[in-house]
Amino acid sequence: MKVLVVLTGELCFDGITNSVLNYYRAMDRSGMEIGIVSARGTNEEMRKNFEDIGCTVYPLENRDSCPAKYFVQLIGIIKRGKYDILHAHGNSATLAIETTAAYLAGCKVRIIHSRNSFCEHTKADKLLRPLMYATYTDGFSCGEKAGKWLFGNRPFTVLNNGKEIDRFLFKPEVRKSYREKLGVSADTILLGHVGLFHRQKNHPFLIDVFEEVCRHSGQYKLVLIGEGEDRGKIEEMVRQKGLTDKVIFLGRQSDVENWIQALDIMVFPSLFEGMPNVVLEWQLAGLPALISDVITKECGIMDTVSYLPLENGSAYWADQILHTPLNDRENTKEDIQKRFIEAGFDIKENAKVLKNKYIELLEKSK
Structure with a gap:
């Protein structure tokens, strides 16, 4: 064949x-x-x-x-x-x-x-x-x-x-190692996004949201993983907003499953999607994810996914982030594994x- x-x-x-x-x-x-x-x-x-x-x-x-x-x-x-x-x-x-x-x-x-x-x-x-x-x-x-x-x-x-389920499950030793690579303190809350720098992924809105977060707390940093035609525009936007020391551009990474271990909350305000792989991977890693409500509910395997309307604006999204509790990722691994297998992934x-x-x-x- x-x-x-x-x-x-x-x-x-x-x-x-x-x-x-x-x-x-x-x-x-x-x-x-x-x-x-x-x-x-x-x-x-x-x-x-x-x-x-x-x-x-x-x-x-x-x-x-x-x-x-x-x-x-x-x-x-x-x-x-x-x-x-x-x-x-x-x-x-x-x-x-x-x-x-x-x-x-x-x-x-x-x-x-x-x-x-x-x-x-x-x-x-x-x-x-x-x-x-x-x-x-x-x-x-x-x-x-x-x-x-x-x-x-x-x-x-x-x-x-x-998914190769075991590959994405939470690993505390990997989290420690990759946070050290990022040079962040233990109390820094890392927001994350993985995706192509393209209109679909709505990075300008994401940066506006992060700016609002920073107005209320100095505890957060934003990690962006990916490449694409709009990266330069987003880097300039970050500079103009004075957020350069708070936004980390990692570029394209072949070991994304390790980098996401270092993160705490994922944000995904896409304008449109099919069935986004990354949202599945974040759930496997035990990460809470705030995603736009245009994305199919099929990708919400765990109850750690929140669907937010884009029309509610950046201040609303920032408030949701600031009120999102960090997950107990170590003690939820078995339940996550079971739920993904049952869901057919x-x-x-x-x-x-x-x-x-x-x-x-x-x-x-x-």
């Missing part, structure tokens, strides 16, 4: 790429050949992670700059590799590029996997929906909200963003489900 996975974003340490990697790492890959297409850029460390588990990586990287060339190259990869299944991840009907290429290349199973509940290219999305619907065979989604966004009333299968089981689904769809296509 040959599966070609297309990541329509960058192959990097973002939530979608990590979710895909987790699935294939945990999967019994016997009898399988897996190819990974990177459509917008390739981080070499992440590329090696896929190659280490036997995947072939195709760094095309020209989906945006030259879609016609990308389309032709994709047809060639599918034909030469004789791939049985296309599994393309994205959040809009521009996935018609991948499904049409696979159709023309003779690939029988053409899966599109909805990863968000919104897209920014609304005109292209509307234009390409008929073609996407005509050329895909099966729909997957990270959650109900993301599935309804892309498929409407058409059927789709929800595949949970499974154990990656070992999720990977079995996906492989069985591939086998089922391939048999059905014959």
Whole structure:
């Protein structure tokens, strides 16, 4: 069985790429050949992670700059590799590029996997929906909200963003070590955010919220993990507000599971999301999370997640942060582990489900 996975974003340490990697790492890959297409850029460390588990990586990287060339190259990869299944991840009907290429290349199973509940290219999305619907065979989604966004009333299968549960559970020794790296005192409360510096993640609002927090207390610092096109703007905003000594920009980190151990409260005021991996990871680490109420309630496995309206403003969010108690993370680990397994977020089981689904769809296509 040959599966070609297309990541329509960058192959990097973002939530979608990590979710895909987790699935294939945990999967019994016997009898399988897996190819990974990177459509917008390739981080070499992440590329090696896929190659280490036997995947072939195709760094095309020209989906945006030259879609016609990308389309032709994709047809060639599918034909030469004789791939049985296309599994393309994205959040809009521009996935018609991948499904049409696979159709023309003779690939029988053409899966599109909805990863968000919104897209920014609304005109292209509307234009390409008929073609996407005509050329895909099966729909997957990270959650109900993301599935309804892309498929409407058409059927789709929800595949949970499974996790290596033990990897994220609270570890006091890691917390101590990483707080020392940050150079913060024991009584400093670290707010945290993990995500791409992009309009979707709403960093300007987050900085406004943190400014309000600092007006009421000098006990807090903000840690931002991630990279992106808007990082420079946010750094300048922090400078203008006089918060430089209170905001820590860590950039992209390959061991996010360790850095979040050092944090105390997570804040996530996104404008839109599908099924955010990071919110799941924060809950596994025992962290309280204040997130925008546009985010699906499906990601609230524990009662440590609070959904707040963005329209209530930065002062309201700051007040909620200031009144958020810190969790007893050591003594809640067993309950967290149990709840995540019961909710269906154990990656070992999720990977079995996906492989069985591939086998089922391939048999059905014959």
